[in-house]
Amino acid sequence: MVANILSTQRTRRSGGGGVVNESQRAGDIQVSAPDNDRFGFSRFASHPFFEEVNRWLVERVASLGSRFVDLACGPGAVTELIVQAMRERRRGLIYAVDPSLSELERARRRITSSFVQFIQGSAENLSRLVPQVDVVVFCNAIHLIRDKSHVLTEIRKVLGSGGTLAFNTTFFRGCYPSGTERFYRYWILRAAQYLRERGISVLRHDRAESLEWVTPEEYGALVRQAGFVETTWRLHEVTLSPESLEDIGQFSLFVQGALPQVPLEIGADALAQAVRKAMEDAKIQGGVPRFWLQFIARAPA
Numbered sequence: 546m547v548a549n550i551l552s553t554q555r556t557r558r559s560g561g562g563g564v565v566n567e568s569q570r571a572g573d574i575q576v577s578a579p580d581n582d583r584f585g586f587s588r589f590a591s592h593p594f595f596e597e598v599n600r601w602l603v604e605r606v607a608s609l610g611s612r613f614v615d616l617a618c619g620p621g622a623v624t625e626l627i628v629q630a631m632r633e634r635r636r637g638l639i640y641a642v643d644p645s646l647s648e649l650e651r652a653r654r655r656i657t658s659s660f661v662q663f664i665q666g667s668a669e670n671l672s673r674l675v676p677q678v679d680v681v682v683f684c685n686a687i688h689l690i691r692d693k694s695h696v697l698t699e700i701r702k703v704l705g706s707g708g709t710l711a712f713n714t715t716f717f718r719g720c721y722p723s724g725t726e727r728f729y730r731y732w733i734l735r736a737a738q739y740l741r742e743r744g745i746s747v748l749r750h751d752r753a754e755s756l757e758w759v760t761p762e763e764y765g766a767l768v769r770q771a772g773f774v775e776t777t778w779r780l781h782e783v784t785l786s787p788e789s790l791e792d793i794g795q796f797s798l799f800v801q802g803a804l805p806q807v808p809l810e811i812g813a814d815a816l817a818q819a820v821r822k823a824m825e826d827a828k829i830q831g832g833v834p835r836f837w838l839q840f841i842a843r844a845p846a
Contacts, residue, residue, distance in 0.1 A: 584800070584809060587651065588792040590622045594783040598713060598837040599623050599684050601781060603630060605841060606711045610679020611637040614703065616668055617686035618643045621652030627682065628658050640675045642666050669695060672702040680709045687764075688716035689798075691757060697771035707846040710773060713781075715837045718760045722782065722834040731826040732790075733803060735819035740807060748805050761838055773842035781839050784832035787824065791817045 582588075589595065599622065607630035615624045618641040631637035639661045643649050649663045666674040668683075668690060681700045690696050700710055721729070737747040759767070765776050785793075793799050794816030797809055804812040824833065 584795055584797040584813065585620070585648070585651070586796050587620045589789060589796060590620060592786065592789040592792070594785070594789070596622065596626070598715075598781050598783060598839070600626055602684065602711050602713050602839050602841075603627055603682060606680050606682065606709050607631075609709050612676075612678040612680070613637065613639045614671070614675055614678050614681045615639055615641045616671065616681055616683040616700070618652055618663075619645075619648045619685075621655040623682060623684045624652060624661060625656055628656060628660055631660050632658075638662070640664055640678065642668075642671065642674060669699060671696070671699040675703055677705045678703055678708065679705060680711065683710070683712035685714060687712050688714045688758065693757075693759075693767050694770060697767055697773075701772045701844060704844045706844065708844040710768070710842045710844075711840070713837050713839050715835055716758055717764070717838050718758045719780070720758075720836045720838070722836060725827070725829065725834055728823055728827040728829055728833050731823035732816070732819050735822045735826070736804060736812075736815040739815040739818050740804070740811065743811070745807060745811060747807060761840070764838070764840060768840070768842045772844065774845055775843040776840070777842075778838060778840040781837040782834055783837065785835050786832045787820050790820045790833065794820065 603623065603626040607627065611631075611634070613627050613631075615627060618624050621641065624639060624641045627639050631639070637660050639658075641649070641652060641656075641661055642664045643652070644665060644667050646665055649665055653663055664674050668686075669692070671681075681704060683700070687693065687696075697710075704710065740747055761778050761780075765778065768776050794803075795813045800807070800809055800812040800816065803816060807815070824830070
């Protein structure tokens, strides 16, 4: 679900239930996660809090139409929630869009429903991938977008009159409850120590090189500039268990952002080994609180 959504690609439509193959790549910002399940997003997405934050969002928009896009669907965790809501009404159509064929294949294995059509493609080209829909759900990926204004405009193009955009992210300015930010500093320091002990140097880097974090208010301004109205947001607090932190520390894009130019396998090992030591350093027990931003906006009627 946070797989790369930065590529530029072309597509052709397929029949329902299949994966549309479109693999033309452009630009120098393509980042592909390895197919190895160890470095995928599924392990982190399997934790109960992850379903909790996504279910909260889906439940608030599931009754607002019958045609959905699950943008950056990844392994299908959110698509599955939308399918469950549609089964209750026994009608609907979901376009599950992701740039990664391997993630789409995982989603296809997970979900067998006539409601779903899987499409390989990027958020930047959404209006060329899907017809007009009622709702676009965009979970846990908008922070990866460099040109957020462009993608929000693409989403606006595919929404009909009065359509709804619902997105969330835990990578934004304001995601750390008071007193928890120090954990993440200790986590990287402990991982770097682990690597240095094994003769591997770690580059210092600016987070902005890999992720652009904005505030909820800035998201609101971007959404309104794209033509949306009735914007609302809230902070949804969860507790990240040590196990979930170890799992996100295995995800390829997380490793690449936290430990740039470190080989993936040893970087993932370093982050996994560092989690509990960093919690001790930060004097945090049980788990690390964290906010998800939940955001809903409407297209003009």
